Amino acid sequence: MAGNILRAVVFDFDGLILDTESTLYGTWVETYARFGCELPPDLWTANIGGYSYETFHPLDHLEECLGRPIDRDAVNNARREVYRARVRVQPPMPGAAEAVRAARDLGLRLGVASSSERSWVAGHLERLGLLPLFDAVVCGDEVTRVKPDPELYRAVLDTLGVDARAAFALEDSPKGVAAARAASLYCVAVPNPVTRVMDLGGADRLLPALDAMPFSELVRDIEEHLFRAL
Structure with a gap:
């Protein structure tokens, strides 16, 4: 069992559980290359954590x-087909x-807070055999505002029946970190190959990878930090 402080952990999905972000960026890089162009990572990273393409x-x-228009639907449909085919067989991070x-074994309640659609998140969690392990999954099409707004995290905590002070978040992007912190959760940033170049300084802690240390040790370290803050 976890200690007396933590009762829940909330996971991001894209780029944390499944590295869809590197795969997505890769398909766009390949698309650009077919036209003889390049897609710099610093431009692409503006979208990470939402992918609404508003930025x-x-x-x-x-x-x-x-310097000319293209058949946008044809180009994007071809790229999307490649992307979905790759993600369909992709293993977890x-x-x-x-x-x-490990979180389940520790007696923690588990949640997912994702800006993606439920069908995408739940479908892949089910494919990976992880969906039954989560007590709450809240996605972008179930809220009014996605990350960096804290609404997703607050909805997960409400479903879990856990106070933010008794939970922590695992995130991979600045938007996700901002959402978790705005919801008053302790946040651990775990970058993926794409977000590694981004500023994750808003997180309480940076972990190079989910397998960088035993999960039980991470939980213990967080509880010790939270206890000192009481």
Whole structure:
């Protein structure tokens, strides 16, 4: 069992449990290359944590690079087909499945807070055999505002029946970290290959990977930190 302080852990999904972010960026890089263009990572990272393309739209930028319009639907549909085919067989991030099972073994309640749609998140969690281990899964199509707004995290905590002071979050992006902290959760940032270049300084702690240390030790360290803050 976990100690007397922590009762729950809330996981992000894309880029933390399943590295869809590197795969997604890769398909856009390949799409650009077919047109003889490049997609710099510093432009792409503006979207991470939401992928609404409101900050940076890769098709807009591709047309700017080419100086002409393209058949946007055809280009994106072809890219999307490759992306979905790759993700469909993608394994979880190193240490992700083990962290989920370890959290359950510790007696923690488990949640997922994701800006993606429920069908996407639940479908992949089920494929990976992890869905039954979670007590609450709240997704972007079930709330009014997605990350960096804290609504997703607050909804998960409400479903779990756990106070934010008795939970912690695992996130991979600045938007996710901001959402977790705005919901008053202790937040551990775990970067993936794409978000590793981003500023995750808003997190309470940086962990290089989910398999960087035993999950039980991470929980113990967080509880010790929270106890000192009481």
